[in-house]
Amino acid sequence: xxxxxxxxxxxxxxHLWHPYASPLNPPPVFLxxxxxxxxxxxxxxxxxxxxxxxxxxxxxGHNHPHITKAIQRQSEALSHVMFGGFTHRPAIExxxxxxxxxxxxxxxxxxxxxxxxxxxxxTKMAVQYQYALGYPNRxxxxxxxxxxxxxxxxxxxxxxxxxxxxxxxGLIPRHFFADAPTQCPLRSEWNESAFDSIRTTLEAHRDEIxxxxxxxxxxxxxxxxxxxxxxLRRMRExxxxxxxxxxFDEIAAGFYRTGPxxxxxxxxxxxxxxxxxxxLTGGHLTLAATATSHRIAKTxxxxxxxxxxxxxxxxxxxxxxxxxxxxxxxxxxSDYTASVRRIEQQLQTGLAPLRSLPNxxxxxVLGAVGIVEVASPPRAEDVRSVILDHGIWLRxxxxxxxxxxPLVTPPETIGKIIAAIADAAALPPGPPVPAxxxxx
Ligand SMILES: *Cc1c(COP(=O)(O)O)cnc(C)c1O
Numbered sequence: 001x002x003x004x005x006x007x008x009x010x011x012x013x014x015h016l017w018h019p020y021a022s023p024l025n026p027p028p029v030f031l032x033x034x035x036x037x038x039x040x041x042x043x044x045x046x047x048x049x050x051x052x053x054x055x056x057x058x059x060x061g062h063n064h065p066h067i068t069k070a071i072q073r074q075s076e077a078l079s080h081v082m083f084g085g086f087t088h089r090p091a092i093e094x095x096x097x098x099x100x101x102x103x104x105x106x107x108x109x110x111x112x113x114x115x116x117x118x119x120x121x122x123t124k125m126a127v128q129y130q131y132a133l134g135y136p137n138r139x140x141x142x143x144x145x146x147x148x149x150x151x152x153x154x155x156x157x158x159x160x161x162x163x164x165x166x167x168x169x170g171l172i173p174r175h176f177f178a179d180a181p182t183q184c185p186l187r188s189e190w191n192e193s194a195f196d197s198i199r200t201t202l203e204a205h206r207d208e209i210x211x212x213x214x215x216x217x218x219x220x221x222x223x224x225x226x227x228x229x230x231x232l233r234r235m236r237e238x239x240x241x242x243x244x245x246x247x248f249d250e251i252a253a254g255f256y257r258t259g260p261x262x263x264x265x266x267x268x269x270x271x272x273x274x275x276x277x278x279x280l281t282g283g284h285l286t287l288a289a290t291a292t293s294h295r296i297a298k299t300x301x302x303x304x305x306x307x308x309x310x311x312x313x314x315x316x317x318x319x320x321x322x323x324x325x326x327x328x329x330x331x332x333x334s335d336y337t338a339s340v341r342r343i344e345q346q347l348q349t350g351l352a353p354l355r356s357l358p359n360x361x362x363x364x365v366l367g368a369v370g371i372v373e374v375a376s377p378p379r380a381e382d383v384r385s386v387i388l389d390h391g392i393w394l395r396x397x398x399x400x401x402x403x404x405x406p407l408v409t410p411p412e413t414i415g416k417i418i419a420a421i422a423d424a425a426a427l428p429p430g431p432p433v434p435a436x437x438x439x440x
Contacts, residue, residue, distance in 0.1 A: 037061040037062060038061055049391055049405075055278075056252055056278050056279070056404050060330045061408050067281070071284065074318055074319050077318075079318060088318050090325060091321045098324075105270070106291040108293060109289055110289065110292075110308070110310070111287065114150075116151055117152065119149045120310075124310055125300060127139050132299050138209055143176070143212075144178055145179055146182070148220060185227060186217065186228055198234075198235070199234075202242065206242045212245070214232075215250075215263075216249075224364070232248075236270075250264065255279035256340050258366050258369065259366065261337075282326070282327035344365060346415070354425050359429050375429065
């Protein structure tokens with residue numbers, strides 16, 4: 001028997017941990033029962049519009065029938081089989097499709113269970129590659145301040161060092177960090193000196209660095225910042241000069257979120273390794289992938305121990321792969337660049353007037369990403385009540401009130417999201433938050 005909604009929520013409150021929350025004094029949560037299109041349906045029948053694509057993965061809308069049917073069909077034939085010693089058609093077909101989408105030559109694909117794991121895999125690939133070439137000391141990475149690459153220890157270690165590094169100092173590996181690309185905003189004239197910090201850091205530690213990693217063009221979960229694609233071109237030159245690999249984490253920005261299929265397409269260059277995830281299955285099952293070149297795969301294989309040392313239990317889960325294929329069908333079946341451009345124009349027009357609000361310091365829009373930065377955040381309860389009045393679900397963090405709606409969100413719904421953000425941004429600042437606060 002299903003428990004009543006209040007009983008279920010009471011159990012949740014005392015037994016379940018939620019993301020970035022206290023297990024003892026958790027913030028309120030909604031009991032979601034169903035979802036469709038842009039809507040999440042709660043136990044009491046209330047519908048909320050998901051203006052953040054459930055953490056940026058629900059690209060085609062919730063419970064898309066093409067994807068749910070693919071999962072159902074696959075579950076009747078083969079829900080899972082170990083990927084050591086076996087392969088299966090969903091993995092093969094999805095890899096084939098991914099290889100057609102990733103930059104030229106990145107057609108050697110490792111399936112990971114989540115974005116964080118795909119970053120861990122990319123890191124290990126880079127280290128094993130350098131090891132095989134006779135550079136065992138090249139076992140650290142160079143990352144950017146303001147970046148975010150996931151919550152597992154290895155991925156957290158590459159994320160902004162002002163975040164959780166202090167708390168987990170004893171646990172996480174030490175990497176090198178260059179200044180955040182704040183001095184070279186997108187859509188401004190390229191500022192060469194913005195690249196000084198990364199160049200200096202890389203040149204000082206070139207014998208210890210296996211790879212450089214960044215979120216191309218769009219630093220998402222930590223900084224909500226768009227930067228100049230020339231930065232990526234310079235990175236490519238610098239890495240080539242020193243035999244250091246370049247890793248692009250397209251987990252948030254990929255699959256048309258910023259306009260083109262990949263955010264880095266604006267730069268005209270390609271990385272050596274790319275991480276993709278989030279919208280890969282359209283937000284239906286967890287799956288990510290790390291893709292690299294045949295050359296790098298071969299170098300790794302030729303080195304000690306002649307194998308790549310990673311193998312998760314659920315690697316290339318067939319249900320997740322089937323969802324991935326169906327999601328890529330949908331991406332191929334209509335013009336997402338055009339629908340994202342439509343969302344971008346509407347967000348630009350709709351959010352621009354918020355610049356004149358007293359607490360608003362900046363408004364930034366790129367693709368289906370609309371960010372309102374405030375000087376100090378309003379109280380979470382106030383934001384919550386204002387957005388719920390509009391039937392909109394948003395999850396602001398730090399000084400950012402933002403939307404990253406499903407890429408298929410119709411104009412009328414985007415209009416409602418803009419209205420909710422406008423009301424939230426007009427709220428008075430709340431009490432100061434501790435400077436040491438984490439990003440969520
Ligand atoms: C979300 C995210 C990750 C981590 O992905 P998970 O699936 O949450 O582990 C890594 N990199 C970027 C850029 C992300 O936005």
